[in-house]
Amino acid sequence: MPKITGFEVHDVRFPTSLTGDGTDAMNTDCDYSSAYITLLTDSELVGHGMTFTIGRGNDIVCMAIREVANRLIGKDTEELFADMGKTWEFMMSDPQLRWIGPEKGVIHIATGAVNNALWDMYARSRQKPLWKLVVDFSPEELVRSAAWRYISDAITKEEALDMLKKIESTKAEREAKVREIGYPAYVTSAGWLGYSDEKVARLTKEAVAMGFNHFKMKVGADQANDLRRGKIIRSIIDDPQYLPAGTHPRDPNSEDLKGKNAGPTGSVLMIDANQVWDVPQAIEYVKGLEEIKPWFIEEPTAPDDVLGHAAIRKALKPHGIGVATGEHAHNRMVFKQLLQAEAIDVCQIDSCRLAGVSEVISVLLMSAKFGVPVCPHAGGVGLCEYVIHLSLIDYIAISGTMERNVLEFVDHLHEHFITPCSINSKGRYNVPTNPLEGYSIEMFQTSIAEYEWPNGSYWLSAKGKKA
Numbered sequence: 001m002p003k004i005t006g007f008e009v010h011d012v013r014f015p016t017s018l019t020g021d022g023t024d025a026m027n028t029d030c031d032y033s034s035a036y037i038t039l040l041t042d043s044e045l046v047g048h049g050m051t052f053t054i055g056r057g058n059d060i061v062c063m064a065i066r067e068v069a070n071r072l073i074g075k076d077t078e079e080l081f082a083d084m085g086k087t088w089e090f091m092m093s094d095p096q097l098r099w100i101g102p103e104k105g106v107i108h109i110a111t112g113a114v115n116n117a118l119w120d121m122y123a124r125s126r127q128k129p130l131w132k133l134v135v136d137f138s139p140e141e142l143v144r145s146a147a148w149r150y151i152s153d154a155i156t157k158e159e160a161l162d163m164l165k166k167i168e169s170t171k172a173e174r175e176a177k178v179r180e181i182g183y184p185a186y187v188t189s190a191g192w193l194g195y196s197d198e199k200v201a202r203l204t205k206e207a208v209a210m211g212f213n214h215f216k217m218k219v220g221a222d223q224a225n226d227l228r229r230g231k232i233i234r235s236i237i238d239d240p241q242y243l244p245a246g247t248h249p250r251d252p253n254s255e256d257l258k259g260k261n262a263g264p265t266g267s268v269l270m271i272d273a274n275q276v277w278d279v280p281q282a283i284e285y286v287k288g289l290e291e292i293k294p295w296f297i298e299e300p301t302a303p304d305d306v307l308g309h310a311a312i313r314k315a316l317k318p319h320g321i322g323v324a325t326g327e328h329a330h331n332r333m334v335f336k337q338l339l340q341a342e343a344i345d346v347c348q349i350d351s352c353r354l355a356g357v358s359e360v361i362s363v364l365l366m367s368a369k370f371g372v373p374v375c376p377h378a379g380g381v382g383l384c385e386y387v388i389h390l391s392l393i394d395y396i397a398i399s400g401t402m403e404r405n406v407l408e409f410v411d412h413l414h415e416h417f418i419t420p421c422s423i424n425s426k427g428r429y430n431v432p433t434n435p436l437e438g439y440s441i442e443m444f445q446t447s448i449a450e451y452e453w454p455n456g457s458y459w460l461s462a463k464g465k466k467a
């Protein structure tokens with residue numbers, strides 16, 4: 001059986017700060033970056049993985065990735081694949097590396113990159129896309145693949161098993177359905193803070209024409225500004241004249257849209273503050289945006305502040321506005337507490353801030369038990385490629401529903417991936433079907449050569465030096 005013999009790590013950075021892509025109230029100057037790893041074996045088999053950062057510090061993550069990946073050298077791949085939960089524990093339990101976490105910060109996102117690379121390798125070895133590998137697991141195998149330490153007060157393995165068995169017999173129906181119609185998505189690219197009103201209006205019209213019906217706008221720098229931009233977006237998404245030809249408005253009172261503050265065409269607006277406020281400030285600021293009828297406020301305050309989120313949710317409930325968070329929740333225990341404290345309406349896991357697929361499965365299981373829909377964070381670079389797999393696992397094998405879920409889609413940087421994600425004419429993610437694409441995160445060698453920091457051809461060019 002193949003053994004892991006080594007790895008390559010690349011610090012890849014894209015100059016997105018030049019265009020204002022990705023700008024929000026907290027992150028004003030982002031160079032979307034990938035700390036990228038390829039695990040090598042003594043056979044043809046490889047595994048690609050990455051974690052996401054927004055520029056400086058990506059080199060520090062790459063160093064941590066090397067430390068974590070070192071633990072896998074010499075291991076038999078089939079032994080690792082046979083119990084991915086146990087493998088995950090092994091990756092987490094370096095007695096010295098643990099001190100610089102545990103389970104948070106650089107070391108944790110680095111572990112995410114390596115765990116994801118191992119899952120990619122596992123899927124490639126079975127010639128299935130990652131989501132298909134996992135949904136074909138028996139309930140026992142799926143439970144065995146998760147990260148279980150520290151969460152048994154929220155969900156036990158036995159409860160998880162019961163839950164999975166209840167929907168096991170209908171997995172094939174759901175798989176067929178989502179292959180046909182795609183997975184619901186929403187669009188963020190129209191509402192970056194660094195864009196002009198004209199650009200926001202143009203991009204919103206384009207997004208409506210592409211079939212999207214959930215839209216997200218960045219807020220938090222200036223309330224009057226946010227209100228003006230929100231009204232521009234609502235004026236477009238609520239107006240049936242912009243719907244694609246032959247599309248009927250969705251019923252805002254339908255089961256799928258209930259509680260989402262959908263407008264007359266069934267369109268939904270979400271807002272995202274990227275952690276800028278204190279708790280009382282968040283409550284006051286968001287109340288002031290009630291007029292634009294957001295479904296939820298995302299990341300209103302510090303990502304670790306579980307009780308703060310709970311307080312905000314309680315205060316905004318009478319105003320019909322929910323709370324979402326999770327892209328900066330650094331481990332499954334934070335999600336556990338958010339769920340236990342009834343602090344969130346929507347759970348936004350990040351595919352590589354959590355330490356890879358195994359820890360994500362734990363959060364999917366907890367969210368399903370607590371009845372909170374998972375709407376993964378995406379965008380950046382590579383995140384959209386990853387998360388469609390996670391949402392398919394959630395829908396087909398774990399929660400059994402996708403009707404109220406929406407998966408973030410941002411149309412940036414997909415051209416650097418060999419098997420990029422794609423959106424159908426109804427604004428939904430297509431299901432990845434290439435049996436050799438694993439976790440869909442393999443980057444073109446040419447992209448790595450161009451954008452590797454600091455010696456890639458782009459960064460050595462006059463343009464790169466200026467950036």
Ligand SMILES: [Mg+2]
Nearest residue numbers: 272298299327
């Ligand atoms: Mg966000």
